[in-house]
Amino acid sequence: MAPSKAWQSSLEVKRQHAPVFIHIYITFTCTNYYAGMKMWVEYSNNCK
Secondary structure (H helix, E strand, O other): OHHHHHHHHHHHHHHHHHHHHHHHHHHHHHHHHHHHHHHHHHHHHHHO
């Protein structure tokens, strides 16, 4: 009984904090994507 109760409460916490994690994940992903595109553009400009 107790473990499932603790697991349920941890799920509640995760659900409350999920938007924050999603926001951080999207921010990192977009930043890395933008940085990768910028590097690729600079690389292709140097190759011309």
